[in-house]
Amino acid sequence: MQNLAQKRAAILEEWLERTLATYPSQTAGFFRNQKDRFRNPVGSTLKEGLATLLDEITGEMDLEKTRPAMESLVRMRAVQDFTAAQATSFVFALRQILNESSEGGCPAAWQTRIDSIALLAFDLYTKCREEIYQIKARAHRREVYVWERMSHRG
Numbered sequence: 001m002q003n004l005a006q007k008r009a010a011i012l013e014e015w016l017e018r019t020l021a022t023y024p025s026q027t028a029g030f031f032r033n034q035k036d037r038f039r040n041p042v043g044s045t046l047k048e049g050l051a052t053l054l055d056e057i058t059g060e061m062d063l064e065k066t067r068p069a070m071e072s073l074v075r076m077r078a079v080q081d082f083t084a085a086q087a088t089s090f091v092f093a094l095r096q097i098l099n100e101s102s103e104g105g106c107p108a109a110w111q112t113r114i115d116s117i118a119l120l121a122f123d124l125y126t127k128c129r130e131e132i133y134q135i136k137a138r139a140h141r142r143e144v145y146v147w148e149r150m151s152h153r154g
Contacts, residue, residue: 007101019046020032031046046073087121091121098114
């Protein structure tokens with residue numbers, strides 16, 4: 001585990017790269033290279049969220065820190081053009097990176113934590129998508145209401 005702690009920056013960079021690989025190449029390049037958080041809120045959210053999750057998975061796993069970080073990542077990916085599997089796949093990429101970064105592989109405790117945050121990611125994704133569908137349904141109902149009122153005037 002000490003060896004992995006020394007490789008934190010490299011692990012985080014690889015996790016970011018694998019997450020960016022889920023985006024089209026031009027988009028990924030922008031997210032990777034634009035350092036201004038106001039011009040690039042997605043890239044900034046990815047970098048900060050992944051760093052927090054990595055620290056929690058390899059540290060004490062404080063859910064008060066883990067949940068907000070995961071929520072910001074998943075909310076962002078839920079409104080993008082990803083399936084549930086694609087939106088949450090970045091979590092599983094960490095396991096592979098940790099296995100590749102250590103001769104002994106990823107410690108069992110960390111694997112369990114990765115599984116836990118993967119389940120959290122899927123729950124949050126589902127909740128976000130439900131919210132999106134509710135917003136769309138309300139907008140559609142308002143549209144129908146306006147059309148009905150307009151048709152009764154004429």
